[in-house]
Amino acid sequence: MEPLKHECGVAMIRLLKPLEYYEQKYGTWMYGLNKLYLLMEKQHNRGQEGAGLACVKLEANPGEEYMFRERALGTGAITEIFGAVQSNFKDLTPEKLHDADYAKRCLPFAGELYMGHLRYSTTGKSGISYVHPFLRRNNWRAKNLALCGNFNMTNVDEIFQRITETGQHPRRYSDTYIMLEQVGHRLDREVERLFQQAEAKGLKGMDITHAIEDQVDLVNVLKTSSDVWDGGYVICGITGSGESFSFRDPWGIRPAFYYHDDEIVVLASERPVIQTAMNVPDEEVKELNPGEAILVDKTGNIRMAQINEPKKYNACSFERIYFSRGSDKDIYNERKALGSNLVQPILKAIDNDLEHTVFSFIPNTAEVAFYGMLEGFDNYLNHLKISKIASAGHQLKYEELDKILSMRIRSEKVAIKDIKLRTFIAEGNTRNDLAAHVYDITYGSIVPHVDNLVVIDDSIVRGTTLKQSIIGILDRLHPKKIVIVSSSPQVRYPDYYGIDMARMNEFIAFRATIALLKERNKQHIIKEAYKKSKEQQNLPKEQIVNYVKELYAPFTDEEIAAKMVELLTPEGTKAKVEIVYQHLEGLHAACPKNPGDWYFTGDYPTPGGNKLVNEAFITYMEKVYSD
Incomplete structure (x- = not known):
């Protein structure tokens, strides 16, 4: 219900033909630029705090710019950056606008290699200097590097220490910038190695430059840069000499998909985005394997390489539940299955009274799970009808048979997302009052004081919107009972791999558990978990244990959910809430290919996750918790 922020979305385009080819076939040399726009616009759900793009010309002469970048902040950043690029072409005559040779020689962003990024901050840091792509410039074309990614690193301190020990002095303490310097440093070493090799062969001048650019081995650069990285990531990069790469973390936490033919190489964070932009079937879009990279050299040769050895596969399940577009064939079916799997616990909550129950959903991301839930109840009802008819034998009268066959699942669009709260309009209590009206209801959609109301959402993380808006507004319909259904399990632990869920006390499941421990005089469990966490604070991340799990151990899911109801139900609510x-x-039955579940279980896929949850719990205990 409360939008989670996700870092981030990536897109890459590599044209494999000269710009003249696209002008002749598609009527514009901007074919690659236009495809990048489509890929980014179709992924706007992944980042609305900023956007950026970078471009490389492959055929620039010395003295001519060959690497370009544009970045902007805000929800309109995609439109802004592409508007800024297009402003370079607005005064051209039609002849010049369609002259690919002129574009290559004279126009910025008229290149063969493009990279785009959409940003959501999970660190709280904002401003144009934090918007990707990050750029590292040098007089040697092969040493220029632009980098962007969908990632969070859990061991920035470790990486920082490693690169400073080699004599580097990063100007900023952020994971993206440090990674840029790390990869850039290894790229420098690679170029210098090739320079010495070329000199030893007696090459001089531009022959050395060509020899370097023809032989740069980015596989080695990436291997020696990323071996210490702990986190979920898809990192993309382009060099000034026309090399490009994208590679995935060895746990497969963050997703990346690619497609290529004889004209183009395309990469994006989501499969249907590529399908739509390129009009290709899903089977032609491939997924990068854990630890794998796709690389394209300056001549357009494509190769796959294993950068890091694959670890235990832990693809993020929240990608399937919430973040990725539901238009993906597999994700659509998985979200339906998530809804269908909830039939039995919902039946228990409504005492099997389907006749007096109305089903609905919280707009808009829960809609597919809602269809799955309805499908599951339709199947249940069909079995129930068969059972009733079979048990009655041949003694059924027409009216009795009609009554059985007339049994229906009742569904309505009860909740409507009416406005988007503008936080600058008001503060304090006035702002909370506005928040209560983010959703509206369809009056008359249920029978007051008779019907149960079952409303499904994709996740309940913080519970803020439930308390401030949803429960109160649903109660205006006067249902007998309100059942809030989450298609995902209880979110109990922070995420450190790209989702904006980092503080313990934000989670309603955590707050409910702490309340239960206090209520049942089990505060010693809290203190013992803190003591154990504190004792391991200075251990290497590989030795750290997640002792926060011990807080949840005494309780069932249902006990914690019941306490959540107490904490989230607004005063004055007349309906019973569950x-x-x-x-x-x-x-796991619904999303078998994405087993990553650390936000639900605390089983972090990397040692850095345990280290950070340990720090988060210590921070909570020392700043927030009190008896």
């Missing part, structure tokens, strides 16, 4: 969560078994 929260039903997906179980882990249901999640």
Whole structure:
């Protein structure tokens, strides 16, 4: 219900033919630029705090610019950066606008290699200097590097120490900037190695430059840069000499998909984005394997390489539940399965009273799970009808048969997302009052004081919108009971791999658990977990244990959910309220290819996750918790 922020979305385009080819075939040399725009616009759900793009010309002469970048902040950043690029062409005559040779020689952003990025901050840091791509310039074309990614690193301190020990002095303490310097440093070493090799062969001048650019080995650069990285990532980069790469973390946490033919290489964070932009079937779009890279050299040769050895596969399940577009064939079916899996616990919550229950959903991301839930109930109802008819034998009268066959699942669009709250309009209590009206209801959609109301959402993380808006506004319909259903399990632990969920006390499941421990005089469990966490604070990340798990151990999911209801139900609510969560078994049955579930289980895929949850719990205990 509260939008989660996700870092981030990436897109890459590499044209494999000269610009003249696209002008002749598609009527514009801007074919690659236009495809990049489509890829970014179709992924705007992944980042609305900023956007940027970079471009490389492959055929620039000395003295001519060959590497370009444009960045902007805000929800309109995609439009802004592409508008800024197009402003370079607005005064051209039609002849010049369609002259690919002129474009290559004279126009900025008229290149063969493009990279785009959409940003959501998970660190709280904002401003144009934090918007990707990051750029590292040098007089040697092969040493220029632009980098962007969808990632969070859990061991920035370790990486920082490693590169400073080699004599580097980064100007900024952020994971993206440090990674840029790290990859850039290895790229420098690679270029210098080739320079010495060329000199030893007796080459001089531009022959040395050509020899370097023809032999740069980015595989070695990436291997020696990333071996210490702990986190979920898809990193993309382009060099001034026309090399490009994209590679995925060895746990497969963050997703990346690619497509190529004899005209183009395309990469993006989501599969249907490429399908739509390129009009290709899903089977032609491939997914990068964990630890794998796709690389294209300056001549257009494509190769796959294993950068890091694959670890235990832990693709993020929240990608399937929430973040990725539901237009992906597999994700659509998985979200439906998440809804269908909830039939039995919902039946229990409504005492099997389908006749007096109306089903609905919280707009808009829960809609597909809602269809799956309805499908599951339709199947249940069909079995129930068959059972009733079979048990009655041949004694059924027409009216009785009609009554059985007339049984229906009742569904309505009860909740409507009416306005987007503008936080600059008001503060304090006035702002909270506005938040209560983000959603509206369809009056008359249920029978007051008779019907149960079951409303499904994709996740309940913080519970803020439930308390401030949803429960109160649904109660205006006067249902007998309100059942809030989450298609995902209880979010209990922070995420450190790209989702904006980092502070313990933000989670309603965590707050409910702490409340239960206090209520049942089990504060010693909290203190013992803190003591254990504190004792391991200075251990290497590989030795750290997640002791936060011990807080949840005494309680069932249902006990924690019941306490959540107490904490989230607004004063004055007349209907009885219950929260039903997906179980882990249901999640994994619905999303078998994305087993990553650390935000639900605390089983972090990398040692850095345990280290950061340890720090988060210590921070909570020392700043927030009190008896």
